[in-house]
Amino acid sequence: MTAEEAPGPAAGGPQITISYAGFNRAWAAWIADRLERHGCRVIQERWDPSADVPLEDALRDLMYADGHILVVLSDWYFQLGPRTTEAWNTALRTVVAPNGRRFTAVSVTTGPMPSAVTAFGGAAQLWGVGAREAERRLLTRLGIAPAADEQADGIVRPRARFPYEQPRVWGGVPRRNIRFTGRETALQAVYRRLQESGTVTLLGMSGVGKSQIAAEFVYRFSSDYDVVWWVPADQRGTLRQRLAELAPALGLTTGPEYGERLRAVRDALRRSAPNSRWLIVLDGADEPEAIADLVPEGSGHVLITSQNRRWDDYYSSLLEVPVYQRGESVAFVRRRARRIEAEEADMLAEALGDLPLALDQTAGALNDTTMPVAQYVGLLRAGADVEVGLRVSPDFPMTYYTTFSILLNRLRETVPEAVDLLRLCVFFAPGPVPLRLLRDTPLRDLPERLSSLMEDPLRWSAAVAKLVQYSVVHREAHEGGEPGSEPETLHVHRMVHQAVRAGMSEEDRDTFSRVVRRALAAADPRQPSDPRLWPRFAELVPHLEASGALHSTHREMQRLIINCLRYLYLSGEYRGGVHLAERADRAWREVLGENDPLLWDLASHHATALRATGAYARTARINREVIRHLTAERGPRDLGVLRAQDGLAADLRGLGRYQEAWETGRQVLGGYLELVGESDTRTLNAQNNLAVTLRLLGRYGEALELDRKTLEARRAALHPRHGWSLSSETNYALDLRLLGRYEEALSIQERNSDLHRTVLGADNPQTLRSELNLGMCLHRNGDRAAAGPRLAGLLERAQRVLGEDSPLTLRAAACYACVQRAHGDTDLARRIGEDTLDRYRRSLGPGHPFTVGTAANHALLLRTAGELEQSLALAEECLEGMTAAVGPDHPWTVGVALDVAVGRNLEGDPERAAGLNRENVRRASATLGAEHPLTLSCMLALASDLRALRRRQEAERTEREALAGLGRTLGPQHPHTVSGRSRVPVYWDFEPMLT
Structure with a gap:
């Protein structure tokens, strides 16, 4: 308001x-x-x-x-x-x-x-x-009594006109658009600027609604004027005639000649006689050079609508008219077509780029049919001819496509190079087109008509300037450009893009698209693992489909697509990678056939991106099919087969089938060692992945040794700051933490997280994984005040970057809920924990270890809330589920069993609690060692059980031994040690792991 x-x-x-x-x-x-x-x-x-x-x-x-x-x-x-x-x-x-x-x-x-x-x-x-x-x-x-004298305040001011009373002089104004929507900011800006400068030009591309804004301004603010005169200004002759016709309306005595009347009108307006409050609207004034001398001057106002920004040279204040904001688009479509729901209106607005004229004509057409909006949008995106069905109006009897064709013809007659440049631009994606990509295209790859444009800076600049001048494109600053590179991008609206392509012959489409593909191929950075090159890859990816690169049979284009897929995965753009892989798969099957080797390479990249979103069952099916096909064709000792098998091992880890993943991973590592040697990056990746499996199997010591070996090899082969080296360092710190060596883990992880931010950026998924480990290191090391806020911020970033169902987001949510339950807001912990549990159940199933472990965390929350009976029942259920999922000796099973035993004690059953805790101490000692924090926690719980059973000597001996171990391992002032001395009931939190 x-x-x-x-x-x-x-x-x-x-x-x-x-x-x-x-x-x-x-x-x-x-x-x-x-x-x-x-x-x-x-x-x-x-x-x-x-x-x-x-x-x-x-x-x-x-x-x-x-x-x-x-x-x-x-x-x-x-x-x-x-x-x-x-x-x-x-x-x-x-x-x-x-x-x-x-x-x-x-x-x-x-x-x-x-x-x-x-x-x-x-x-x-x-x-x-x-x-x-x-x-x-x-x-x-x-309830106001009329004043005896209306000017009760003694101030003399112009009288506001009653809304049903038009200004004394009123001519040519279009009828009011009762569906006019939004544009409040623009209308207020016009009013303000007219007061400041007297002449304002509404500037924008065809169909953006300049005339509609001008007409609505007239109706809203007509009470401020005594004279309102609307003049079509696309032709000088028409403008002269309409201005001259104002003479009799003003009551001016002149001769019959237009020239004499025109001079009288201009003089009257300049002298503000007989009216000082006048508004002249010059609509469609796209040629300022031809009519600028006819623009009235004086104390009144002139409002111009134009596509030509040259009005800036004629002392007019330019006001750019953008396309609708999305909310305005949705509201307008729903007024134009009542049958269209808000979600459908949003979809249509996206497809039409929020362009008002296109929205008006399209929504009008859809309102007269039963065609679903989704079907229409599909036809539009497929390039179908939808112009025939558009609904025009008496106020604007031409379709958007016709209007734009007229402008293109005008440009073609004056600066044909501008049309050629625009045709090049529309084989990039709608939106920003980096000019550098065009300028860097080797001239030998260009047709003569285009090479002459590219090599002549004056012709090039003139073409760009003409497109910008007529609002066909917008010029935008290009941030992050390299020294000496083209400093700008041209922004091409979606409907301009569609209209230009629709009007081209097949021959021209082939010529111009080939040029753009060559520009993209020439710009291929070729090293997707180098984060310094990611901005250049990001510049290329949006244009692959529009340029026709997906349907190209040239190997350089296919290599570019594979490189882009690798970039999208490494940079964390998983959904973008899935989308590109799926579109490329459909295109390559069309142009290469069903059995081209590239399709199997593409399938592996598709599965890699898809796996990062948590679709493990689907990626397992893809990888099994790749393995089957390539093994039959090439034999089992093939690098393509090994890559697919490594992917399958990752799928199995995601599905909770850790032992199968271990066996598959061992075979993969052996194959790489045989084929490419121990120092090859592929071997090191397989070694890294095998350590991930060991960690999920609860074999933390073995994982630590393998991660140390991989870290040293990656630092030597790559660089200590390389992304893979940093990832290995995170894994190494994670192993240390899981082994209870919290201070060592924290000292490594703090530096590692700083490097991740510097090298990969704050929102890269690998950085997020690093910071998750840092947050948990702080938590386990006793710095709870720092851990909570860090994990809260991390969760918000993960949800924003990856989505709420991403595996990494769910890991962060589970960890944050545990920290909040133990040391913060239990209501918040409950909301987050229950939501995370529901998402795991839907995505992984009720028997998956992550689902069972998160349910065990919920049982702890119920215990904190005082719901002891319900807590114990759920914990017992989780113990059975975790035993079935990973076996009785896994640290996760021992941890759940510890919570069950403590629950039994609290519910008055110390006998069964002690029996279970004796078994917990035995299993934890065998798996993790006698002085691991989990082993010592089980001993403290056992001591509590023994006290309840009145076995005081055994209880004291067990407690002393456990506290001494905690003092040696964690330190006498660590919160865990202090809680043990205070005999606070112990607990164990489940933490989902990287798969």
């Missing part, structure tokens, strides 16, 4: 805030004028709350104003949003009805309104009556 200053409120009178829809601005201005003349102090408040603000809150915000609130009711007031009638009725009953003394309403419509408008106590009907009667009803409704 925006406040608009009233022109000089009276001092001392009652204060009234007028709330109105922008469409009814003329009514608000007249009402304010009338009230001020009767001694009121008035503030005008334009009603335009954001769609995401609840109506109740928006209405309550009105009440922050002092004094009375006068609401100007109309269809537009209730449609902003748009909001449902039910929502309005609820809001009016909730806010207005209890505060009836603060609210009064007038109505300027006869249309239907929500039934709860009765909360205003009735509305004075101003629609359909004359000015005098409307004023009487207004004052009566507010």
Whole structure:
């Protein structure tokens, strides 16, 4: 909601805030004028709350104003949003009805309104009556006695015109668009700039709605003018004629010649005689050089609509008109086609690039058919000819495509190089087109007509300037460009992109697309593992499909696509990688056939990206098929087979089948050692992955040794700051932490996380994994104050970057919930923990170790909340599930068993608790060692059980031994040690691991 200053409120009178829809601005201005003349102090408040603000809150915000609130009711007031009638009725009953003394309403419509408008106590009907009667009803409704002298404040001011009264001189203005939507910021900017400079040019591409904004401005602000004259300005002759026709309307005495009338009109406007408040609209003035000398001067205002930014050279203030904001698009489509739901309107707006004219004509066509919006969008994206069915209107009888073709023809006649450049641009993706990619294309690869454009800087600059001048494209600064590179990008709107491509012959399409593909191939950085080159890959990926690269049979293009897939995975753009792999698979099957070797290579990359999203069952099927095919064709000792087998091992880890993953991983490592040797990066990757499997099997010591070996080899073969080296360092620190060596792990992980941020960036998934380990190192090392906020921020970033169902996001959520349960907000921990558990159940199934472990964490939360019986029942169930999933000796099973034993003790069954804890101590000692924190925790729990059984000597001996071990391992002041001395019941948290 925006406040608009009233022109000089009276001092001392009652204060009234007028709330109105922008469409009814003329009514608000007249009402304010009338009230001020009767001694009121008035503030005008334009009603335009954001769609995401609840109506109740928006209405309550009105009440922050002092004094009375006068609401100007109309269809537009209730449609902003748009909001449902039910929502309005609820809001009016909730806010207005209890505060009836603060609210009064007038109505300027006869249309239907929500039934709860009765909360205003009735509305004075101003629609359909004359000015005098409307004023009487207004004052009566507010209980204001008419002033004997209307100018009660003694201030002389122009009288605001009654909305039904047009300015004395009114000509050529298009009829008002009753579906006009949004543009409030633009309308206010036009008003403000006209006051400042007198002449404003609404500048923008064809179809962006410049004329509609100008017409709506006229209707909203017509009360500010005595003369409003609308002039088509696309031709000088038409402009001269229409301006000359203003002479008799102004009452000027002239001869019959146009020239004489024109001179008289310009002189009258300059002298502001007989009217100083005039507005001239020059619509479609795309050739400023031809008509600039005819633009009126004087104390009035000139509003120009144009595609040509050269008006800046003629002392006009340029106001760029962008496409709709998405909320405006959705609201407009739903007004244009009532059958279209909000989600469908959003889909259509995305496909049409939020261009108002395209939205209007397309929504109009869809409103007359039963075609689903999704089907229409599919046809549009497939390049189908949809122009025939577009719905035009009397106000704009040409389709967008026809309008744009006329502009292209004009450009072709004057600067043909500009059209060639534009045709090149549309074989990049809609949006930003880096000019550097075109300029760096080897001239030998270009047709003569294009090479002459590329090698001549003057012709090139002239072509760019002409496209920008006519608002066909927008120039944008290109951040991060290399020294000496082209410093700009051209932004091509989606509908410009579609219209230009639709109008090209097959021969031209082939010529221009081939040039763009060569530009992309020439720009291939070729090293997707180097983070320094990722910005250059990011520049290329969006253009692969639009350029036709996916259907190219040239090996350099196919290599570029594979490199881009590797970049997308390594940079963490998993969903983008899945999308590209799927599109490439369909395209390559068309052009290469079903059995081309490249398809199997592509399938492995597809599975890698898909696995990162958690789709393990699907990737396992893909990798098994690749293995089957390549083994039959090449034999088992093939590098392609080994890569697919390594992927299958990862799939098995994701599915919780760790022993199978171990066997497969051992075979893969043996194969790489035989074929490429121990120092090859592929061998080191297989070695790294085998350590991951060992960690999931609970064999932390073996994982540590293998990770140390891999880390040393990667540092020697690559570089200590290489991404794979940093990943190995994270894994090594993780192994140390899992072994209870918390200080060592923290000292390594702190430096490692800093390097990850520097080398890969803060939001790279590998950085997020590193920081997750850092947060847990802090937590295990006793720095709980630092761990909580770090994990909270990490979870928010993971959700934003990867999505809520990403495996890494779920890991972060599970860890954060545990920290919050133990040392923070248990209600928050419960919400996050239950949500994480539900997501694991849906994605991995109820028997997966991660699902069972997260359920065990929930059992601990129930214990914290005092729900001991329910907690123990769930924990017992989890113990059975974890034993079935990973076996009785796995540290995860021992940890769940510890929680079960403590629960049994708390529920008064120390005998069974002690029996289970004796077994826990034995299993933990055998698997992790006698002084591992989990082993010592089991001993503390056993001591508690023995005390409950009155075996005091054995209990004290067991407790002393455990506390001594904690003191040696963690230190005497570690929270774990302190809690043990205080005999606080112990617990074990499950932490999902990297798979």
